[in-house]
Amino acid sequence: MYEPIRTKSVHTMAGTTSSDFPHRSREEELDIQLAGHLAALLAATDELRALSPSADLDMAAEALAARVAWLRGGPAPVRSVSVSVSDGGASGADDIAGLHRRAHTLAGRALVVAASRADTASAILAAERMDAHAGVPLSA
Template structure:
């Protein structure tokens, strides 16, 4: 009635079998996610620094770069956009990215990244109007 399967499954689940493609651990996946969120936050921070230079943003950028380098083993920095966005929109984006990074950092128990993310959330929240932050 049914024809038997003649090819090997691509979803090998039997114990002791090896697959032809590499698997990442949960920790490796979280490292990749965290590095991505922090790199995106660094890009927005650099864009804010280009518009409104400040010592706080310089320090934050250095700390973010150090964390991304630690997680990725290297760092590639984006060039700030030539058509700048409004500072409020950048602060909102940075706040959102810092929140995402905080969730992943907490999930992987990365204290240094969690503290940095929480500090950046607070800094960007202070730069936003309370109504604007509540609407997102």
């Protein structure tokens, strides 16, 4: 009924095959995604530390930095020395509550990826951070 296609697709590049391009495994992709979520959580944690310093946030930031470095297989992530949070007049309490909500969301995303790659250490760290940020009301 249909005649087979005898020409190459216009979507393929001339002279290349799929083996010419580097491909990452599912595990490598999940590692990259998890490192990104944990790095974003680290940035939110550093912002919280700037607004309301605490020993708990200091320890969490160090644990997050170490985990991101391990996932990336290299040095510790670059961190901001001084962080300022301003959104045009919102009070400090609003900034802190918003950061806690964002950190809770980021930790949840990291937990999902850690569970899908069966990374117990990252999952535990993400769950602990979710618990730490859950005390703040999550509604806007």
